[in-house]
Amino acid sequence: MLHEEVVSRLRDILLEGEVPPGARIPERELCLKLKISRTPLREALKVLAAEGLVLLLPHRGSRAARLTDKDVHxxxxxxxxxxxxxxELACERVTDAQLQEIAEAHAAMVEHYRDGDLTQYYRRNRQIHEAIVAAACNPVLSGLYDSVTARIRRARYLTPMTPPRWATAIREHEAILNALERRDGMGLAHILRAHLRHKREEIIKAGFAEIDSGRGLAGHESAAAPV
Amino acid sequence: MLHEEVVSRLRDILLEGEVPPGARIPERELCLKLKISRTPLREALKVLAAEGLVLLLPHRGSRAARLTDKDVHxxxxxxxxxxxxxxELACERVTDAQLQEIAEAHAAMVEHYRDGDLTQYYRRNRQIHEAIVAAACNPVLSGLYDSVTARIRRARYLTPMTPPRWATAIREHEAILNALERRDGMGLAHILRAHLRHKREEIIKAGFAEIDSGRGLAGHESAAAPV
DNA sequence: AATACAATTTTTGAATTCAAAATCGTGGAA
DNA sequence: TTCCACGATTTTGAATTCAAAAATTGTATT
Incomplete structure (x- = not known):
């Protein structure tokens, strides 16, 4: 198995919550599961620690990172x-093909909204945001974005969506698409900031806190379901 | 030696150009130099590869990352x-003490400008930008900023500074401090964007290209001075 | 019965070892 | 002379091994 693949699979295991946040990472078991020895596994752990997904306690093993309210914020x-x-960058660089792809994803998303299909809605939503980042045509930006969204994924896509919030999100997305089609960089940046601020407020209010209630690692081993 | 220390020292070695960009990383030598075995060194290499400072060629060793014009951009x-x-965030959160620290660094920087002391000027310049990021009070942001500035450091602080550019930079910094003191988030964000755009244009124009002339890794081993 | 201490076990971190892959060097053929 | 092929050497990637640190267990003493 390639190094990158180990990192990737381990990342998935953490993001899926297979190892719950705050729980100790069972080196032994993962070695067996991935059919590798400890050396490559530990290399992957260090990489994920640098990404912020894993917490390394010197001489005391590693744990799946636990997100505090502050972290999520x-x-x-x-x-x-x-x-x-x-x-902003996408407005300068987006190609017609990309724009069309985004418009189509947007249409599909609105359709899912009408159907009340939250899962598919989220899928399209994510596709749109990723397409905008891709259209910015900046691999450094894409990389950072991937890493940040990976860390936040559970919070972002697993919080309850209230009807009014959903309606607002759709309106905002209309504005996003519109600004992008007009290549209005400043306007789009402004809308996106507001869009995400709304989502953030919602999530904080929704009490994402339950994932981490503020006590230290010494607390329960959190064998319970992650989210 | 602690894991983090190995990563840190190796990062310095790369940033100092002790291993020139594009050059192969001599595992053996570094093991001797750092007095560690290959296992922890390789762990550090993977971490730095994730940071973008090292390029891993499977079965073909690792190399110090080489920045193309596009990368710098x-x-x-x-x-x-x-x-x-x-x-923007700093305007909401900066404390009076932090503001004062920034103002003092600014004054010192202007002094170094008058003296024509570029090295000290850069030092203060960097201190100001770091203080603003610190004042944003967001560790995630700080982490990403550190990683990005580390990768760009050579380009940022080793390009020739022309007199008119220097004068502009000083004027912009006056505006930055002013906006910060007025807690004018929007204004500051705008100024900072312009400030960095100017610096970027300067660096691109200055022909940072010489560090990488576009050919692949197969080219010269680049034993020459890094910058 | 509870706590403190010590011995044992487990786990972590790192060096060594080992197999596979790539590079280098030599020799032969065109 | 130049190009290619084949074998030796080096280097890489990963498993194993080893030492040190921490957790656990058991025991003794208060």
Missing amino acids: DLFEVCQGLEALAG | DLFEVCQGLEALAG
């Missing part, structure tokens, strides 16, 4: 900044 | 976005 703030930047 | 673009975001 910070991640959203940065995500918002990156998306706003991406929007 | 992309890094600056993202750096600009992060600083703008930091500026």
